[in-house]
Amino acid sequence: MAIGLSGGRAAADEEARAEVDVLNSRLEKTTQLTKKIQACLGRLEETGKSVRDVAGPLNGETKKLQVLGNSGPPRSRPGRKNIESVIAAIERLRQPADSKNDEERIIRMGPDKAGLSNYLASIKRLNKALGDMKASNLRSTKQTVDELQRLVKSGNTQLENAFDKLLRIETPRDIEPLHFITKNKPFPTLSQELNTRLGVINEYVSGVHRRQGGSGESPIAKIYAELRSQRLSASLVNLAAASSNTAKKKNPDAIYRAGTNGIGTYAQAMEGLFLAEYENICSIFTRDDWGPVFQATCQPALLELGRTLRELNNHIKAHMNTDCYLAYEIVEIISGLSNNLEARTGELKSSFAGFLRPVRDTAKSSLAELLEDTKRRANALQVIPADGAPLPIVSETMQRLQSMVDFLRPISSIMVSLGDGGWRSTVASARGGGGDAIPSLSSFDIGADGKEIFAHYCADTIDALMAALENRARALLQQRKPVMGVFLANSVAIIERMVRDSELAPLLESRRGPLLDTWRKKAASLYTDTCKDISVHLFDVIHTSRGRPTSGGQNTIDSSAILKGLSSKDKENIKTKFAAFNLAFDEMVMRHRQYSMEREVRQAFAKDVQNMIEPLYNRFWDRYHEVDKGKGKYVKYDKSAIAAVFLTLY
Structure with a gap:
């Protein structure tokens, strides 16, 4: 019995000793964990953390671990796993604090000394550490988070400064565009090596800007646009001033000639500089940023x-x-510049259109204004030359049209936008204050031929000029129809010659004939009106037919026989008719020679007069030349003599 009791006590002691061993093992592990926590607390204190802020939470965690360690059966596994996971978390939190000093040293060195790739790697590590610590959401890490945020912000700022410095060094204040234009050299761009470095910096800073939800352009884009835009403006300012200065002519009344203004060189330089800048932007920025950065620059x-x-x-x-022609030239040059840049970059078209709109409107309105000015000047004439000489307004008007042909491309586009006859509605709108009216559908006629519309405009101008000249001639010359005829015919001759000898010829080929023939016939009718008065003296009571009398090499009429059949009164009447004809004919010949006529006008009128008078005179002479029996007292001209006179009129 005693042996049984002794054996039971020994077994109980053995079990107690086993439990003590288990407790001692757990206590040893707890002691080791406590030492690690104490080491972590020491390192956290080195980074400037408050012992109170750190020790409290960690002490609480330790108590939890002790409770967890003391709970459960001896060989329970979940408690151990929880402990190990906490230890791992603490290790991760410790790493940023351990590496902060190394990263701070790199950040303070800057990208130049540390090397751009090494610097970017460091700042990326700081960003990752900062993200991890923010995700832990531990109150004890707040100071470290603040320190890391300060370092990251400093690093970003230094990267922006490095971008600014690199770009500023490689960006001269300005360049001389004429050097590249005259030598036909490409405009300079940034080196590929520099673009690569700038692109690396932009990629990082812009990424941070987007991740932080920044609105508008990134800091790098602002730096680039500010620096490079200054260079562009400085490079183009002299050409802009030259464009304004060359508009001022020595002779204010001289008509503007194509290419005499500096706007063409200005636009050429702008295109070269802008395209070079766009190439830089495409090498540095991402595709989404190309347009906005290019626009801002x-x-x-x-x-x-x-x-x-x-x-x-x-x-x-x-x-x-x-100077309206300068407007046409500007429309063509700036439109071409806009189209070229839009084709290469896809940008700036709306900007150019906005700046060009006032000049385009002036160009469009000029067509109506020039037409009205032509009418106004013609209607304001106070004197028509007594000899029918042409006035400068005719050649000046035609010079306008000739000059317009030099700008046919932009004028054609303007004509299409106006529509056929649109210059008339432009005048009506200007007078009625309807300048903002909605354009008619003709303004958008895709199939419209601008050259054909311009030809119509030229015909309108010529017709308006001739109509105004005729009105003034009738008012100023009263009943002097021959002078009016000479004046109008001279004007027609000058118009026809200036059309024929210029680029207007192919444009007006189908319109010139009908238009000018109408005015030519009207002028001839006015001039030959005096022939009617002369022809009256060549009719007699015996002649009943107004058909052309026969005349030719063989005279079949016996003048003596005809005269024998006349009474003395009729013979005297014939003598009076010859005398009156001689007087009127001589006066007409004298005036014809005194009139100031263009060569083609003199020839045409001489032929008209001859065709009207000579056949009548020859018939009258055949019948009655024996009235003075060859003495020449009444019959001053025989047929050959009067023909010779007509020849002198040509």
Whole structure:
């Protein structure tokens, strides 16, 4: 019995000793964990953390671990796993604090000394550490988070400064565009090596800007646009000033000639500089940023272009008669510049259209204004030359049309936008204040032929000029129809010659004949009106037919026989008719020679007069030349003599 009791006590002691061993093992592990926690607390204190802020939570965690360690059966596994996961988390939280000093050293060195790739790698590690610590959401990490945020912000700022410095060094204040234009050399771009470095910096900073939800353009884009836009503006400012200065002519009344203004060189330089800048932007920025950065970079230079175009437009409007052609040239040049840049970059078209619109409107309105000015000047004439000489307004009007042909491409586009006859509605709108009216459908006629519409405009101008000249001639010359005829015929001759000898010829080929023939016939009718008065003296009571009398090499009429059949009164009447004819004919010949006629006009009128008078005179002479028996007292001209006179009229 005693042995049984002794054996039971021994077994109980053995079990107690086993439990003590288990407890000692757990206590040892707890002691080791406590030492690790104490080491972690020491490192956290080195980074500036408050012992109170750190020790409290960690002590609480330790108590939880002790409770967890003391709970459960001896060989329970979940408690151990929880402990190990907490240890791992603490290790992860410790790493940023351990590496902060190393990263801070790199950040303070800057990208130049540390090397761009090494610097970017460091700042990326800081960002990752910062993200991890923010995700832990532990109050004890707040100071470390603040420190990391300060380092990241400093690093980003230094990267922006590095971008600015690199770009500023490689960006001269300005360049001389004429050097590249005259030598036909490509405009300079940034080196590929520099673009690569700038692109790396932009990729990182822009990415941070987007991740942080930043609105608008990134800091790098702002830096680029500011620096490069200054260079563009400085490079183009002299050409902008030259465009304004060359609009001022030494002779204000001289008609503007194509290419004499600096706007063409200005646009050529702008295109070269803008395309070179776009190439840089495409190498540095991402595709989504190409358009906005390009727009921002070009904006100051575009504003200067807009100011220059406004100045030129004001000059054109003040000198419309002589400088409207500059408006046509500007429309063509700036439209071409806009199309070229839009084709290469897909940008700036709306900006150019806005700046060009006032000049285009002036160009469109000039067509109606020139037409009205032609009418106004003709209606204001106070004197028509007594000899029928042409007036300068005719050649000046035709010179306008000839000059327009030099700008046929832009004028054709303007004509299409106006529509056929649109210059008339433009005048009506201007007079009625309807300048903002909605354009008619003809303004958008895709199939319209601008050259054909321009030809119609030229015909309208010529017809309006001739109509106004005729009205003034009738008012000023009263009943002097021959002078009116000479004046109108001279005008027609000058118009026809200036059309025929210029680029207007192919444009007006189908219109010139019918238009000028109408006025030529009207002029001939006025001039030959005096022939009617002369012809009256060549009719007699015996002649009853108004058909052309026969005359030729064989005289079949016996003048003596006819005279024998006349009474003395009739013979005296014949003598009076010859005398009156001689007087009127001689006066007509004298005036014909005194009139100032263009060569083709003199020949045409001489032929008209001869065709009207000579057949009648020859018939009258055949019948009655024996009335003075060859003495020449009444019959001054025989048929050959009067024919010779007509020849002198040509």
